[in-house]
Amino acid sequence: MSDIPDDLRYTKSHEWVRTLPDGSVEIGITDHAQQSLGDLVFVEVPEAGRVLAAGDGCAIVESVKAASDVYSPLGGEVIAGNAQLASQPELINQDPYGQGWILRLKPSGRAADVPLDAAGYAAEIATGS
């Protein structure tokens, strides 16, 4: 059973979004996503200053078997990519909602607009999509 914290918003493509006190957002991939991918061996994070539209590919997570895109749930300007992932991609496997965050964004929209809440995401993965 995968972990789905109540205080985050989610996408169907398995990203999570957390609003930080300063209004910026933190983005990562869900516990369910990391379990499906298996052991990550490489993560490509975006550089600060890059401007993203909602739905843009913003990172690549690579496991032994596959490389998958991470799509930005919101538009905005990248404040930082998680530099620790360069040497420790396994942080996403170990702590997907904490140390395994992928990028921080100064969003142009509101996190509340990200389609799913925890219950919605739980229902989504229960239907096997």
Place this chain on the structure above:
Amino acid sequence: MPYIPHTAEDVRAMLDRIGVDAIESLFDEIPRALRVEELAGVPAALSEMEVSRLAAARADQDGRRLNFIGAGAYEHHIPAPVWALATRGEIYSAYTPYQAEASQGTLQMMYEFQSMIAGLTAMDVANASLYDGASALAEACLMAVRAHRRSKSARILMPSTVNPVWRRVAGVITEGQGLVLEPVPYDPARGVIDATVLERFQGQDLTAIVIQQPNYFGQLEDAEALTRFARANGALVIAAVNPVSLALLTPPGEWGEGGADIACGDAQPFGVPLSSGGPYVGFMACRMEHVRQMPGRIAGRTVDLDGKNGYTLTLQAREQHIRRGKATSNICTNQGLLMTAATIHLALLGPAGLERVAGACAARTRELVASLTALPGVRAAFAGPRFHEAVLQFGRPVAPLLEALAAAGIVGGHDLSRDYPELGHALLVCATETRTAEDIEHYARTLARLT
């Protein structure tokens, strides 16, 4: 390996199984107008004996000419064991594209090839080969754009001292992806990239610069200074190198400060005969930090559960069969058989043998240039150091000279008038270790009679 044809019964059984009347109906969705009903111009079937006679007669038209042409593909001595081993059934028939079917022997061959290329180029990591030098250069340009994320221009300096065929191939492959290949003229006195022209690009957003060493004219570029220029201007360095020359020249991994970022080229000089333009075998190597942007495949060595050596394809997560349209390249295979021949040839030569070959090439070319430029009306186009090719200029058009030489059994060189009209009546000549002093003298004497 026996050839097992399908009998009419086999075909019928397969069609019945999928519920189709005839093979033709599998192609129903292709409009009639687009189908080729008969192959016009293809003659009726011939017997094996007739085909053999025809092929032998065509082959005879090539003759046994004395070859002084290089221009991207080079005649070298290929020791008999190379193809005796490479055509053994275990290797020759083992075309195994993906991980699950690749034999340990095939994987080990890739691993050895990669190790040799990485060693020769002094780069961190090499892939298991690409199609040929030209497409390897195109892939290197695309890779540089992926690897250099701070550069937004996708602009690559492509000097006119780079092989014109490779430049054209790189142009065709990259233009649809928005790359700009910016020409850089050469210094007319030395036939190398003009450093004063490079200064014009100072401070601009450049993704990479291509340095061919030795360059298309056979001249040696100042790779050190060019690499430093690239570093100072935030551009990556793509080295296109002749692997034979690396036995003598500074390898790209040691150019300037920190070396080139990507090295590529054609491994044809190792074990691959000249054959109407191919197939040849490309290679590519890079610094470790760029490895995830490198196209193609890499075989890695590991140990199995019992601690025994084993080989496996690694870093293939970005190949086409996994990433589809987002793969690093849509040429996701390697040139297996020719890579095998190259690996065997290199293993037979060893470092000392390769150095002797490279040294002999350079020496023969020096002798060739000295002999030919001693003739009236023939001069070397460029001053400065070179490897095993040189541009000669004549007082009259080169094409009729080449025809007369061909009639005398000599392939005299490559006419540069189409690609470099500004050089006048210019000929690119080459002598490898396969040319003897007598061959060179014969060429000079024949030319003397004609000029």
